[in-house]
Amino acid sequence: MRLAFMGSPDFAVPALRALHEAGHEIAAVYCQPPRPAGRGQRETPCPVHRAALELGLPVRTPARLKRDAAEHESFAALNLDAAVVAAYGLILPRAMLDAPRRGCLNIHASLLPRWRGAAPIHAAILAGDAQTGITIMRMEEGLDTGPMLLEQAIPIGPDATVQALHDALAAMGARLILRALEEDPPAIPQPEDGATYAPKLTKQDGRLDWAQAAAALERRVRALNPWPGTFFEHGGEQVRVLAARVEAGTGAPGTLLDDAALVACGAGALRLLRLQRPGRAALDATEFLRGFALPRGAVLG
Template sequence: MKVIFMGTPDFAVATLDALVKAGYEIPLVITQPDRPKGRHGEAQKSDVRIAAEGYGIRVATPERIRKDEALKAEMRALAPDVIVVTAFGQILPKDILEIPKYGCVNVHASLLPKYRGAAPVQWAVLNGDAESGVTTMQMDEGLDTGDILMMKRIPLEAKETGGTLFDKLAKLGGELIVETLEGLEAGSITPVPQDASQATKVGLFTKTSGRIDWTEDAVVIERKIRGLNPWPSAYSFLGGKQLKLWDADVLTDAECKQYPLPEVAVMMPEQDRTMPEGTKAGHVYADQKMLVVRCGRGALLIRELQLEGKKRMKAEDFLRGHRF
């Protein structure tokens, strides 16, 4: 079975690795162009490009694939049996979707039709889902709207983060694409249309997406801390400096009363102290061992944090070295 692979970030590398290990012929990999990254803004290759070049596979990097007629002609000449797409980052036009014998198959990190679009992994954690998974889908001209081919589910752990779930689903996607291609070749898969009435769409996160609103429930904020770990990370401000929060436990209002800690600070910039009158949301309570922040409902017992310019550390270590 001849496969053209399309993908860009590290999540897609697991799919490419699985295809190579399964022995599929991959004459071409298509990924996004090199983009500026890092402090100095130097152009860097995508994770998929690095992996593909390591395997000795030819790589194409179209700026806009729908307008790249030369690349389309090359793809037709290769006559692939299937095109596998994982987090490529561009919508494929009809004339590309129609090239392969088995069409274009997408590996999507959610249980479709839930979480169509970008960043589905983080949203599963943010919304407190009990399970997540990977779907292989027969691509059409819409955004994650094609028929479902296969699906695998996994439960979310109590302390699941966006990073840990990302790794699990990347591995699962590699396993599922091999099973899907085997099923397509054997004719044993019956595509199932998605229930559009159950569809949800999610978008990309930015560096400011992790800013904490302390008037929200502690449960919601704790999920944000886990869901946006490692990027873009949940953060607030303490003493005019950004403070990233990496781990926390939820305390109910009743549990808060068990800890008669002194109030030591407010976790937000001076100009943002626009809380409703009488609220204690964002107020920090601490002694030498415990750091608690009140929320709109309940509170968070902070376990791990990182003050701007400092390394990531346990809350107890932070409290030993910080003066409020």
């Protein structure tokens, strides 16, 4: 089948590789343009860009699509059977959605209509959902509102991290898109009720609000690391929290209840297990506390 692949981050790479290995003709790979990264701020291609070059596939990196008639014509000229989209990062205009014969098929990391939007994996952990999954949908102009072709669920365990769930869903998405292309299942409209939205995350989403319940904060730690990262402020520094555990404890929210990093929350307490200062290595709490005091009674920001 003649395809275009449209994706940018690590999540999309397994699907690109699976399509290539299955023998599909990938006429073009679309991804975000290279951007400055690292200490030297060197122009760096995204993960899909790097994978496409490794596979010898042609890459296109338009900065915008919405009102670019030349891009629309170039896309239509590819004469595609379908386009596969996975976390691309740009909105596809109607002219591009309608160009492939079987439309544009999206690999979405949730059980639609729950968690439409930019950060569905994070949102599922934050909400304490028991499961999430992959939906293959045919795209339309609405935000993740198109009809569904295939869906598969995966449980979210009590210790699930966003990275582990991300990797499992990326592999699942690669398997399901191959099935969708081979089987061409009937499209089923999404239910009208039950839609929820997962907006794009910002750095401030990682600030730990100690007035929240400890269970909610522990989920936030698992959901938002490595990015945007969860943190508190103390002693003029922003300290990242990389792992934590819910424990019993009461006190004014943000107050340290012992000398081993147990913090009172709105309900229960949170034991900080792994921490990191700016520019330093991540350390287990016992080692971290040898060089950064978090004494009983202090209040964290």
